[in-house]
Amino acid sequence: MMVIFIRADGGNFIGLGHVMRMLVLAKELSSSHKVFFLCRDSSSDKEKYRSGIEKIIENNFIVITISEENVIGDILNLQEQYRAKLLITDSYEVNEEYFNILASHFKYTGYVDDTNKIKMNVSFIINQNFNAEYMDYSRNINFGTKLFLGTKYCMIREEFRNLRLENKMCKEKVTDVLLTLGGMDKDQNTLKILRKIKDTYSEYIHVVIGMAFDYDLERELIEISKINSNIKLYKNPIMSELMKKCDIAISACGSTLYELCSMRIPTIGVVVADNQEIIAKQMSENGIIIGGKWINTYENSEIRELLNYLIIKGDVRKGMISKQMNLVNINGVTLLKEEIEKMCI
CATH class of the missing domain: 3.40.50.11190 (Rossmann fold)
Structure with a gap:
């Protein structure tokens, strides 16, 4: 030992x-x-x-x-x-x-x-x-x-390794979208994105509140969820179970991308740290994710448009899933x- x-x-x-x-x-x-x-x-x-x-x-x-x-x-x-x-x-x-x-x-x-x-x-x-x-x-x-x-x-993580997804299919109708930007969000990007996508074609938007989110951000997210019944908030969830129910994700381009690939979830990548930039760019160029840009370089409605595009384009989602299957x-x-x-x- x-x-x-x-x-x-x-x-x-x-x-x-x-x-x-x-x-x-x-x-x-x-x-x-x-x-x-x-x-x-x-x-x-x-x-x-x-x-x-x-x-x-x-x-x-x-x-x-x-x-x-x-x-x-x-x-x-x-x-x-x-x-x-x-x-x-x-x-x-x-x-x-x-x-x-x-x-x-x-x-x-x-x-x-x-x-x-x-x-x-x-x-x-x-x-x-x-x-x-x-x-x-x-x-x-x-x-x-x-x-x-x-x-x-x-x-x-072990919770992902224990799942069996061999028969997971790409649903025709998207009902659930995941928004997760990591454990910290000092620039309140979760709130900024949520305000832009809350009226998309999906039925539910599942939002992860990270451990290091500050009190003001958490309070703002709670307030917006009270007004919009389609927004569901999660603090310290079992991520594998939450991902399992989602059809599309909007995610920071850190290690979460690999978990999303293991769960076969088409993803819009958002760069929030320097070390994510090259990885996001290459995964985007290879069609594993879409977007993959710095959060502050997205145009005002661009993330909402990308989300609606994935919701509508089932063939694009299927293509992304096929590339994810053998990646991780x-x-x-x-x-x-x-x-x-x-x-x-």
Whole structure:
């Protein structure tokens, strides 16, 4: 049994994407190993990382907080105490120094990457994204660094892996639309989109309220749902069950896209973070999603028009579903665990 450190943060300004995908990997690894999460905490703003820490604790993992001013030093102090064999990092708040210093204090280190922008002195790289296999990592990694690239290594949550959708058909009549923009929405994009699509041809619009939505946004969403009986709100839902009932989704272009593909739901992509831009563009060009633009570049009625287009065009939805079917390996995290164990044990 290994002791494993997973370093990931989530919160009101950085979202919950890093935490959510690391929870998938942590659950798989914890069946055979001891896993601890290392999460930054802020001395000046206790709300900054609260939602991420709470999400991890909610999933029954131990969280050890580290200072955002002394990340490397705190990890080294914890390593003296716990003697972890493996450190896996999923954070954009890293640099070459971070990797170089920590590599000499752990037998193995891994990094969950999306962008391939800096030199990464690690034992392995995980990049689950659609475009990962087209990235040239050779200049940013060591000669012996293992690469786990592409959607064959998708970290899909267990609730999606347990579903059986072999016989799912594309309905002729669209009745249910999903709107989900992730755990955080500081620019109130959920409300902006909802106001534009509330009068579309669908019968119901199912809106996800993320863990890190602020009080004012949540209150506004509640008010609009009171006026429009077709709008249904969900806080901390079982996403697989909610997706199962929906015919079309409007979604941020993070890891949720892979869950939607596994559920075979035609999707209008909305980019809300820098790391989503390239993935959204390539998935859109390949007909896996439509749209895939930055939220602020959509014309006033464009998202509503795209939604109505998908509602009317059953053949387009069928084509998107056929492309989704073979994109994602729903057991990618199991494969990932096997590869990590093969390397580290």
